[in-house]
Amino acid sequence: xxxxxxxxxxxxxxxxxxxxxxxxxNEIVAFSARYxxxxxxxxxxxxxxxxxxxxxxxxxxxxxxxxxxxxFDGHEFSHVMKEKILNPFHxxxxxxxxxxxxxxxxxxxxxxHGYTSKLLADMYNPLQHQxxxxxxxxxxxxxxxxxxxxxxxxxxxxxxxTVIRAMFSDDFFNxxxxxxxxxxxxxxxxxxxxxxxxxxxxxxKNSDGCYGMGVTVYYLKNYGQVWTYGGSINGYQTTYYxxxxxxxxxxxxxxxxxxxPSGSGIPKLISDASLQVYDAVSEYLNSK
Numbered sequence: 001x002x003x004x005x006x007x008x009x010x011x012x013x014x015x016x017x018x019x020x021x022x023x024x025x026n027e028i029v030a031f032s033a034r035y036x037x038x039x040x041x042x043x044x045x046x047x048x049x050x051x052x053x054x055x056x057x058x059x060x061x062x063x064x065x066x067x068x069x070x071x072f073d074g075h076e077f078s079h080v081m082k083e084k085i086l087n088p089f090h091x092x093x094x095x096x097x098x099x100x101x102x103x104x105x106x107x108x109x110x111x112x113h114g115y116t117s118k119l120l121a122d123m124y125n126p127l128q129h130q131x132x133x134x135x136x137x138x139x140x141x142x143x144x145x146x147x148x149x150x151x152x153x154x155x156x157x158x159x160x161x162t163v164i165r166a167m168f169s170d171d172f173f174n175x176x177x178x179x180x181x182x183x184x185x186x187x188x189x190x191x192x193x194x195x196x197x198x199x200x201x202x203x204x205k206n207s208d209g210c211y212g213m214g215v216t217v218y219y220l221k222n223y224g225q226v227w228t229y230g231g232s233i234n235g236y237q238t239t240y241y242x243x244x245x246x247x248x249x250x251x252x253x254x255x256x257x258x259x260x261p262s263g264s265g266i267p268k269l270i271s272d273a274s275l276q277v278y279d280a281v282s283e284y285l286n287s288k
Contacts, residue, residue: 001046001054001055001056001057001060001185001211002050002051002052002053002054002055002185002190003050003057003060004041004046004047004048004049004050004051004052004053004055005032005046005047005057005059005060005063006032006035006036006041006042006046006047006057006059007032007046007055007056007057007058007059008028008029008031008032008035008058008059008062009058009150010046012035012039013031013032013035014146016031017031017146019139019142019143019146019234020142020143021143021145021146022143022145023145023146023148025062025065025066025069025077025148025149026066028059028062028146028148029059029062029063029066032059043055051190052190053190054185054186054187054188054189054190054211056211058147058150058151059150061149061150061151062148062149062150064149065077065148065149068080077148077149078099081099082099086098086099088172089163089166089172092172093162093166093172095155095158095159095162095163096155096156096159097153097154097155097159097160097163098153098154098155099152099153102143102144102145103140103141103154107154108140108141111140111154112253113138113140113235114138114139114140114142114234114235114236114255115136115137115138115139115235115255116136116137116139116234116235138235139234139235140234140235142234142235144233144234147233147234151231151233152233157238157251157252157253158251160238160240160251161240161249161250161251164240164242164249164251165242165249167215168227168242168244183212183213184198184201184202184210184211184212184217185210185211185212186201186202186208186209186210187208187209187210187211187216188208193210193212198210202217202218202219203217203218203219203225204219205219205221214229215227215228215229216228216229223243223245223275223278224243224244224245225243225244225245226241226242226243226244227241227242227244228240228241228242235255236253236254236255237253237254237255237270238251238252238253238254239251239252239270239271239274240252241274241278243278246278246281246282246285248278248281248282250274250277250278252270252273252274254270
């Protein structure tokens with residue numbers, strides 16, 4: 001992403017959200033706009049001259065959803081998602097992915113519960129106060145309105161692997177083809193990547209990889225091309241990997257505090273575990 005628009009999910013902004021409350025697109029974008037106007041640009045929060053850097057900003061997805069609504073005669077983005085993507089996807093693959101801002105009883109019954117520390121829960125829910133920073137709070141019923149078009153979707157890891165395989169095989173989505181032609185930028189210098197130089201720009205040992213359309217791509221020694229992404233929300237984190245060389249897809253979900261510190265060691269643990277699963281699957285395929 002090279003827009004230079006401050007992400008509303010950086011901690012100084014997200015602290016002003018009540019995660020049990022509903023927010024409109026305009027309200028979400030306004031959080032970023034007010035912060036940027038008051039404190040100026042901060043490259044650590046993805047604010048910079050457009051095109052000069054790469055920086056992941058969830059605000060971009062909210063703005064994109066607003067544009068989609070205008071393109072579909074003002075229909076709610078959730079309606080467009082269901083009618084154009086989720087319902088047809090379910091009909092073809094019998095895989096359930098929900099774009100729902102609040103969970104219904106059926107969803108809650110089938111969900112693994114999400115937890116976060118009470119200290120963080122207090123930070124994002126000013127209406128409550130907890131005494132112990134060592135205890136944990138069940139945040140399964142938190143609203144997804146603050147995430148919305150920037151990741152407010154629910155489903156099983158099995159459904160997610162179905163989505164990923166459909167994306168990269170171009171069987172339902174044209175993601176793979178679009179990424180190879182116009183959709184990628186280098187994460188180290190924000191340069192656009194064309195179909196002619198994708199291998200030299202994105203899949204070399206000295207490259208940080210590329211990003212586009214919600215996908216990170218890079219080269220990993222002994223594993224080849226890796227197509228991946230992940231995100232955290234309401235006590236959960238989900239990460240997927242597609243290893244192109246063997247056409248192996250992995251999806252992992254686990255509990256994690258909202259905005260968990262990068263030094264927590266959790267991302268590396270999940271990455272290492274994923275590679276071990278890949279090795280086991282590859283060994284199994286080789287034995288057949």
